[in-house]
Amino acid sequence: SQTIHQWPATLVQPVGSPLSLECTVEGTSNPNLYWYRQAAGRGLQLLFYSVGIGQISSEVPQNLSASRPQDRQFILSSKKLLLSDSGFYLCAWSVGSGQGAYGYTFGSGTRLTVV
Amino acid sequence: ILNVEQSPQSLHVQEGDSTNFTCSFPSSNFYALHWYRWETAKSPEALFVMTLNGDEKKKGRISATLNTKEGYSYLYIKGSQPEDSATYLCALLYAGGGNKLTFGTGTQLKVEL
Numbered sequence: 313s314q315t316i317h318q319w320p321a322t323l324v325q326p327v328g329s330p331l332s333l334e335c336t337v338e339g340t341s342n343p344n345l346y347w348y349r350q351a352a353g354r355g356l357q358l359l360f361y362s363v364g365i366g367q368i369s370s371e372v373p374q375n376l377s378a379s380r381p382q383d384r385q386f387i388l389s390s391k392k393l394l395l396s397d398s399g400f401y402l403c404a405w406s407v408g409s410g411q412g413a414y415g416y417t418f419g420s421g422t423r424l425t426v427v
Numbered sequence: 428i429l430n431v432e433q434s435p436q437s438l439h440v441q442e443g444d445s446t447n448f449t450c451s452f453p454s455s456n457f458y459a460l461h462w463y464r465w466e467t468a469k470s471p472e473a474l475f476v477m478t479l480n481g482d483e484k485k486k487g488r489i490s491a492t493l494n495t496k497e498g499y500s501y502l503y504i505k506g507s508q509p510e511d512s513a514t515y516l517c518a519l520l521y522a523g524g525g526n527k528l529t530f531g532t533g534t535q536l537k538v539e540l
Contacts, residue, residue, distance in 0.1 A: 344526050346527075346528075348530075354532065355431075355516070355530045355531055355532035355533060356471075356516065356518075356530040357530075358527055358528070358529070361525070361526075361527055363525075363526075369525075371527070402470070402471070406526060414473075414476060415461055415463070415473025415474075415476050416461070416463075416471075416473065416528065417470075417473070418470040418471045418472075419470060420469075420470050421470065
């Protein structure tokens with residue numbers, strides 16, 4: 313069966329520090345991978361998605377970047393965090409074909425607080 | 428920017444009540460609509476994926492309908508139970524938009540004893 317792992321669960325970081333959140337998927341190949349963020353009082357906002365190794369699409373101009381060094385690994389990074397980067401970050405995967413026919417599977421999320 | 432609207436924003440019902448909430452969306456270039464349930468301290472969980480106008484889906488006491496021509500979907504919960512307490516999210520996929528979901532802000536449901 314497919315599983316998705318996301319860590320860490322919570323993180324408190326000072327402004328200006330770097331960030332690295334990792335997400336890995338097991339039990340599937342060639343998944344589409346996504347990073348979403350929920351800021352306080354707002355809905356889930358798509359940050360990045362990837363349809364393959366090294367292929368990253370950015371949805372929103374921001375202080376963050378993403379990388380996909382392996383088929384089932386998706387990393388969210390920042391060189392210098394801002395207060396506005398605080399939020400709840402979710403990684404998700406979906407099958408790479410059959411667009412829209414299947415629901416996304418989400419990781420357990422990371423609560424990031426920038427202080 | 429796609430505008431997916433959900434109403435109401437929050438809802439308090441008594442155990443045993445039936446309830447429903449709405450997802451509204453632009454109808455042009457519609458491809459698929461997803462409903463998710465997001466319980467506190469857990470991951471969002473897919474409930475339904477709907478693609479055809481007039482679709483009706485059911486899972487236990489929860490059901491959903493879809494009207495792609497007028498751009499809305501309803502989620503119904505029959506005989507609400509405390510374990511139904513969660514945020515219910517709808518999300519849209521559009522033709523030509525890639526496999527990228529655009530989420531609404533959700534309806535937060537609280538079922539009280």
